Structure formats: C-alpha cells, structure tokens
Amino acid sequence: MNTRPEAAPLLSVRGLAKYYxxxxxxxxxxxxxxxxxxxxIVGESGSGKSTLLSCLAGHQQPDRGEIHFDGRxxxxxxxxxxxxxxxxxxxxxxxxxxxxxxxxISAGGNIGERLMAVxxxxxxxxRETGLDWLGRVEIAGARxxxxxxxxxxxxxQRLQIARNLVTAPRLVFMDEPTGGLDVSVQARLLDLLRGLxxxxxxxxxxxxxxxxxxxxxxxRLMVMKSGQVVEQGVTDQVLDDPQHGYTQLxxxxxxxx
Amino acid sequence: xxxxxxxxxxxxxxxxxxxxxxxxxILKALAVPGxxxxxxxxxxxxxxxxxxxxxxxxxxCLVPEDRLKVIDQGADDTTNAVSIxxxxxxxxxxxxxxxxxxxxxxxxxHRIPETPLKxxxxxxxxxPIPEPLRFLEPRETETRRMHALEEYGLxxxxxxxxxxxxxEIATAYAWPVMAEGRYVxxxxxxxxxxxxxxxxxxxxxxxxxxxxxxxxALPPWTKVVSLDFEDHPFQASKADHACEICGSCESYLDExxxxxxxxxxxxxxxxxxxxxxxNAQQSxxx
Ligand SMILES: Nc1ncnc2c1ncn2[C@@H]1O[C@H](COP(=O)(O)OP(=O)(O)OP(=O)(O)O)[C@@H](O)[C@H]1O
Ligand SMILES: [Mg+2]
Numbered sequence: 001m002n003t004r005p006e007a008a009p010l011l012s013v014r015g016l017a018k019y020y021x022x023x024x025x026x027x028x029x030x031x032x033x034x035x036x037x038x039x040x041i042v043g044e045s046g047s048g049k050s051t052l053l054s055c056l057a058g059h060q061q062p063d064r065g066e067i068h069f070d071g072r073x074x075x076x077x078x079x080x081x082x083x084x085x086x087x088x089x090x091x092x093x094x095x096x097x098x099x100x101x102x103x104x105i106s107a108g109g110n111i112g113e114r115l116m117a118v119x120x121x122x123x124x125x126x127r128e129t130g131l132d133w134l135g136r137v138e139i140a141g142a143r144x145x146x147x148x149x150x151x152x153x154x155x156x157q158r159l160q161i162a163r164n165l166v167t168a169p170r171l172v173f174m175d176e177p178t179g180g181l182d183v184s185v186q187a188r189l190l191d192l193l194r195g196l197x198x199x200x201x202x203x204x205x206x207x208x209x210x211x212x213x214x215x216x217x218x219x220r221l222m223v224m225k226s227g228q229v230v231e232q233g234v235t236d237q238v239l240d241d242p243q244h245g246y247t248q249l250x251x252x253x254x255x256x257x
Numbered sequence: 258x259x260x261x262x263x264x265x266x267x268x269x270x271x272x273x274x275x276x277x278x279x280x281x282x283i284l285k286a287l288a289v290p291g292x293x294x295x296x297x298x299x300x301x302x303x304x305x306x307x308x309x310x311x312x313x314x315x316x317x318c319l320v321p322e323d324r325l326k327v328i329d330q331g332a333d334d335t336t337n338a339v340s341i342x343x344x345x346x347x348x349x350x351x352x353x354x355x356x357x358x359x360x361x362x363x364x365x366x367h368r369i370p371e372t373p374l375k376x377x378x379x380x381x382x383x384x385p386i387p388e389p390l391r392f393l394e395p396r397e398t399e400t401r402r403m404h405a406l407e408e409y410g411l412x413x414x415x416x417x418x419x420x421x422x423x424x425e426i427a428t429a430y431a432w433p434v435m436a437e438g439r440y441v442x443x444x445x446x447x448x449x450x451x452x453x454x455x456x457x458x459x460x461x462x463x464x465x466x467x468x469x470x471x472x473x474a475l476p477p478w479t480k481v482v483s484l485d486f487e488d489h490p491f492q493a494s495k496a497d498h499a500c501e502i503c504g505s506c507e508s509y510l511d512e513x514x515x516x517x518x519x520x521x522x523x524x525x526x527x528x529x530x531x532x533x534x535x536n537a538q539q540s541x542x543x
Contacts, residue, residue, distance in 0.1 A: 080406045102393075102414075109418050116417065117410025123420055123486040145421050 008071065010035045010171060010203045011056070016065030018051050024227035025051035029065070031222060031232060035170070038197060038204040040218030040235060042211060042250065048227040049207040050175055056205060057092050057173045058082050069171065087117050091164035095176035097156035100163070101148045107134065107159055108144040114167045133162040137192060154185035158192065165196065175207045190216050211251065215239060223247045269316040270348040275299050279317035279472075283463060286474035291436030292404070293387050293471040301467070303344070307337060308366055308383030310465030312344070314472060315364045315381045318463070319345065324352045326360035331368040331509070331526030338366075355529050367430070369451040371508045371530040374460035376477060382445040384466040387473060389433040389443040409441050412484055420489055432491070435482045442473055449483070450495045450509045456481035498523040503534035 009032035018025035026048035033039050041049050055062040058074065067074040069090070074082065086092070094100040101110055108130040112120070120126050131141045137158035139151075148156050157177065164172065177193070178186040194217055197204060206218060214221055214235055222232040223244065231244040242248045267273065282296040301309040319325065325345055329338040333355040341364060342353050354360050357372040366383040374380060390400045393411045403409065412433055419426045426432075430446040434455060444455055445464055455462065455475065462475040475481060483491035496510045501522045508530055510523040525531035 083406060083408070105393075105414060105418060106421055108421055109414050112417055113410055113414050115410075116413040117408060121413070121487050123417065124488050126417065127421075 009033055010037075010070055011205070012066075012068040013056065014066045016052070016055060016062050016067065018048075018055050018060060018062045024048070026055070026224070026227045027064075029229055031229075033171075033203055033205065035203055036201045037220065038202075038206060038218045040214030040221045041205065041207045041224060042209060042214055042221065043224035044250075045209070047224040049209075049224055051227070052224070053173050053175055053205060053207050057090065058086055059092075087114055088167050089170050091167075091169040091172045093157075093160055093164055093172060093174040093177050095179040097148065097153070097160045100160040101156060103147065103149050106145045106147055107139070107151070110148065110159060110163045111166050114163065118167060129166060133166055134159075136196070137162045138188075152185075154181055154189060157181065157189060161193070161196070165200065165202075168200070169202070171203045171205070173205050173207075176209070177206070178208070178210065178213055186213075193217060211239065223250065266348045268321070268349055269319045269345065270301075271299060271313065271316045276317045279313055282472045283314065283317060283474060286463070286472045287461070287476045289440070290475050290479045291434075291440030291442035291473055293442075293473045296470055296472055298467055298470045303340070305468045306385075308341065308364070308465075309467030310469075310472070311364050311366070311381050311383035311467075312341060312465075313467065314463050314465035315345065315362060316349075318362055318379055318381065319349050319351055321349070321351065323349075323361045324354050324359055325349075326354050326357065326363045326529075327365075328363065328368060328370070328527075328529075329366045330511070331370075332528045334528065356533070357529050367446050367448075368509070368526060369447055369454045371505075371525070371527045372533075374454075374458055376459040378460040380458075380460050380462045382447075382462065382464045384443070384445040384464045384471075384473075385468075387443060387464065387466040387469050387471040389431075389441055404440060407439070409435075412441055413486070416484060416486065416489075420486070426485070426489060426491075433484050435484060436475060437479050437481075440473075441484070444481075448495075448509060449491070450493045452481075452483045452491070453493050455479075496523055500525045500531060503531045503538070505531070505534060 011033040014030045016029040017027040029052055043049055054060045056067060108127060111130040111133050112126040115126055115129060130144055134141050134144060139155055139158060148159055151159060178189055190213060208214060218235045221235045221238045223230050225246045231238060231247045238247060239251055242251050279296060282294045286294045299313060301312055303309060327338045327342040329335040332338060345351055346353055357370040362379045364381040388400055390403055390411060393415055394400050416426050419428060430448055431443050432449040432452055433441055434444055436442050444452060457478055459477050461477055464473045485491040498510055499506045500508060500510060502524050505525060508525045508527055511526040512521055513524055514521050
C-alpha cells in the first residue's frame with residue numbers, strides 16, 4: 001500500500017508552534033505528507049488539532065517552525081501568493097458548511113467561484129463544470145440554481161467539497177468534515193470522500209476525533225495531546241498496536257463503545 | 258481672494274482647508290484610476306440622498322470663471338438639479354448653463370450627457386454606494402484586501418448569478434467596470450447604455466460618495482471595460498424607439514406616462530440634447 005513513487009514530500013512541517021498568549025495551541029509539530037497520502041490527526045478536545053490545521057492552511061501565523069509546500073517556503077510567501085495558492089493548489093473544507101459556502105449564492109455560483117477567481121470567463125463552460133461537479137458529489141444537476149440554504153446538511157457538505165475541488169487542488173485540509181452529520185449521512189460522505197481522494201490522487205490533512213473516520217480514510221495517523229504529537233505512524237499500526245499510553249486510552253475508549 | 262457672492266460663505270461654501278483636503282483626495286484618485294480614496298466629509302446644507310459627495314467634489318473643483326451645469330437623470334430642471342445649481346449660484350456666484358457644450362463643470366446624477374464631452378470639462382458624479390463588491394462581501398477589510406490583491410472573481414460570481422436567474426445579465430444600472438486594467442469600480446447608477454462613454458473620455462470624470470466618504474476618478478482617456486463573459490458579452494442597450502420630441506434614435510430614452518389612461522411616450526432623458534435637436538429642426542424648417 002504505502003508506495004511512494006514521488007521523491008519529495010508535498011508538505012513538510014518542522015518544529016511548528018503556535019501560542020495563544022502563554023497557552024500552548026500546538027508545539028513541536030513535525031511531519032511529512034507525501035503526494036496522494038491522507039494524514040489523520042486525532043486527539044481530545046483542546047489538543048491543538050484545529051490550531052495546527054489553521055497554521056498549515058495559512059489562516060494563522062505560527063510563532064515558530066517551518067512549512068514547505070512542494071518545496072516552497074509557505075511562511076516566506078507574500079500574501080497575494082499565499083492567497084492564490086489557497087485558491088488553486090490548496091483547499092479547506094470546514095466542519096460547518098456555512099463557513100465554507102456562500103449561502104446567498106446558487107450551488108452553481110458556489111462551485112464556479114474558484115474558477116472565476118482564477119480567470120474563467122466563459123459562462124457556458126463554468127456551468128458545465130458546475131453540473132459535472134454536482135454529479136460527482138451526488139447532487140442532482142437540477143439543483144444547480146438552488147441556494148445552499150435549501151439543501152440538507154449532507155448536501156451542503158458535499159457542495160462545499162465540490163466547490164473546493166473544482167480547481168483540482170493537490171492538498172486539501174479538512175476539519176471534522178463529517179462532524180455535524182447523522183451517522184448514515186456520514187457513511188455516505190465518507191464513501192464519497194474516499195472515492196474522490198483515490199480518483200484525484202489528493203493529499204489530505206484530516207482532523208477528526210472519530211477513529212472510525214481515520215480508519216477508513218487515513219493512511220497515516222498523528223495523535224495529539226496538549227498541543228503535542230505523542231505518536232504517529234501507519235494508521236492500522238497505531239490503532240491496532242498503540243505505543244503511547246494516551247493512544248492506548250483513546251483506542252480502548254473507542255473499542256468499549 | 259475667494260470672496261463669496263452672497264452671505265458670509267467662503268467661495269463655494271467649503272473653507273479653503275477642506276477644499277485642499279478634497280483636492281488632495283481628487284488628485285490621488287486621478288493618479289490611481291478606479292481606486293477609492295477616503296476623505297473626511299463635511300456637513301453640507303442638504304440631505305445625503307441629494308448628492309453631498311458630488312457637491313463636495315464640485316465645490317473643490319469650482320473656480321470663479323467656471324460655468325456649471327447640473328443634471329439629474331439627464332434633466333436640468335428636476336428639483337434636485339435646480340437646487341444644487343441654485344446652491345452654487347448663491348455660494349460661489351458662478352455662471353450656470355443647461356448647454357452641455359458650454360459647461361466647464363457638470364455635476365450629474367445617473368447619466369452621462371449625450372453630447373460628447375471635451376478635454377476642458379469635468380464631469381462630477383453623485384455616487385450612493387462606491388464599493389462594487391459590497392453586495393457580495395459586507396466586510397470593508399475584506400473588500401479592501403480584494404482590491405489590493407486584484408481578487409475580482411466575486412464580481413463575476415454576481416454576473417453568473419444574474420445569468421443563471423434571468424437568462425442574461427439583468428443589471429441595468431451601475432454595471433461594474435475595470436479601469437485601466439487594474440481596479441474594478443462602479444460607474445455610479447448610470448444606465449449601462451452610458452458605459453461605453455466612460456472609456457477614452459476626453460473630460461475628467463470624478464465620482465463622489467458623501468455618506469461613504471469615498472472619491473474615485475477616471476483621468477481623461479482612461480480605458481474602461483465593462484465586465485462580462487465571453488459568451489454573454491456586455492451590450493449597451495436602450496428602449497427600441499425614437500424620441501417622440503426630437504426623433505433621435507441614438508439617445509437614451511425615458512418612458513414617460515402622459516395620462517391616467519395608460520398613455521405613455523418615449524423621450525430623451527437628456528433634456529439639453531433633446532431641446533438642442535428640436536430647436537435646430539424648427540429653425541431649419543422655418
Ligand atoms: N483563538 C484562541 N484564543 C485562545 N486560545 C485558543 C484559541 N483557539 C484555541 N485556543 C486554545 O488552544 C488549544 C488548542 O485548541 P484547538 O482548537 O486547536 O483544539 P482542537 O484539538 O481543535 O479541539 P476540538 O476537538 O474541540 O476542536 C486549547 O487549549 C484552546 O483553548
Ligand atoms: Mg477543533
């Protein structure tokens with residue numbers, strides 16, 4: 001499984017730290033993410049998962065450390081460059097679709113926004129791409145002119161995914177993408193995500209507190225506690241044979257359920 | 258020096274310090290076509306909806322030798338146009354005119370005159386909302402950043418929504434434009450019919466928003482492009498009629514209700530253009 005044909009990691013993180021005043025957000029985080037790889041980040045509430053993700057995605061400035069994306073130093077990039085990158089080669093899927101969608105704009109407009117942002121100026125083509133992506137996330141094409149507010153939670157989340165993937169990003173950040181959804185809706189979304197990740201060869205950093213989600217999606221797993229990485233490795237290995245006491249606790253508490 | 262004609266006002270109502278501040282904003286706006294320059298607005302003796310932004314810009318531009326024309330929706334004789342004209346007559350003592358070719362400063366609400374403008378003229382627009390992105394992005398910090406980084410995708414999202422909903426871009430007024438290939442700006446609520454006149458115009462065009470305290474500008478001969486899609490290109494359109502007074506097929510028409518029986522007629526919205534044409538026709542016929 002873990003074949004690594006590419007010579008260099010897509011995302012390389014070293015010694016990353018973010019503080020909120022004196023409180024630790026996250027600290028000493030280092031890892032490499034390879035093309036086509038899904039990295040799961042798990043840990044209890046307040047362990048620093050969202051903080052880490054927002055630093056990686058450029059939503060927050062870390063206090064220490066380095067982030068390289070495809071060999072480029074993200075923290076040394078100018079703001080326009082960084083923002084362009086986050087609209088083209090990167091994407092961010094929020095837990096709450098309301099944070100990632102424009103609720104007052106049609107589904108087609110939501111999907112088309114990133115295309116228009118990078119210069120698409122042909123209405124017919126933008127619409128065709130919108131229809132194609134609605135299909136890929138299993139939303140009927142007839143809904144293309146409806147606003148997301150008329151969609152169910154699961155549909156909104158799928159629309160958010162379509163809106164993000166339309167520019168064919170290489171790296172996608174996801175913060176609890178299945179968080180607020182019913183179990184059956186979650187399962188369908190997970191299947192969809194798994195298919196998209198495989199078909200598009202996406203690299204993903206996936207934050208969740210749901211071990212079932214990482215078991216299904218993540219090739220590798222990183223366990224965080226109090227802002228620090230306590231264990232990382234191949235997902236099945238970490239879950240089946242946890243080394244750190246905290247991971248053992250985490251895994252056993254899930255197995256008991 | 259600048260002595261007011263009546264009362265105890267400084268020339269053109271505003272004090273010299275304020276005019277200097279406004280002129281600095283205007284010069285900056287002219288230096289960066291389409292960029293919205295903030296200014297500190299002054300209390301004017303009229304309500305906001307009456308074009309206080311335009312009035313302040315005009316006041317900063319006027320010199321005693323000027324000849325001022327004021328139009329509202331193309332007409333010189335509406336209450337709004339008449340009272341602004343009277344205001345400047347009183348506080349600046351400048352000559353006024355209704356004839357486009359004779360005016361040196363023209364303050365306008367919602368139209369560009371039909372008669373082509375000249376190099377020594379200044380056209381001052383009254384602007385209600387200077388930010389074309391406001392409708393889509395309410396946060397001022399974010400719209401500023403979007404301008405700074407030329408992130409204008411959202412403008413096209415608005416046009417996309419129009420076409421998706423109405424089959425065409427339904428925007429009839431304030432059609433957004435790109436100034437000199439850099440800043441997206443609103444031309445104020447002029448009909449899209451007037452948009453082509455914005456580009457390569459010999460006159461100076463100044464846009465004043467009073468409530469929002471912004472000035473933007475187009476220096477003479479600026480390239481101005483109306484935003485559109487390749488497969489839904491911008492088209493300047495007007496009612497498909499001739500003016501029933503002067504017979505013009507080229508000018509922008511207003512539909513006027515003539516009685517309570519549903520009677521209506523199409524006439525030029527530019528009253529000076531219309532009367533100049535009909536006078537010429539009458540003297541030609543005589
Ligand atoms: N904006 C903020 N200001 C101050 N402290 C913050 C802020 N955001 C997070 N923190 C603190 O940083 C630490 C890490 O929080 P973070 O939100 O990254 O955790 P998390 O793992 O995402 O938790 P959850 O699973 O609840 O989403 C916590 O102690 C939290 O209280
Ligand atoms: Mg979180």
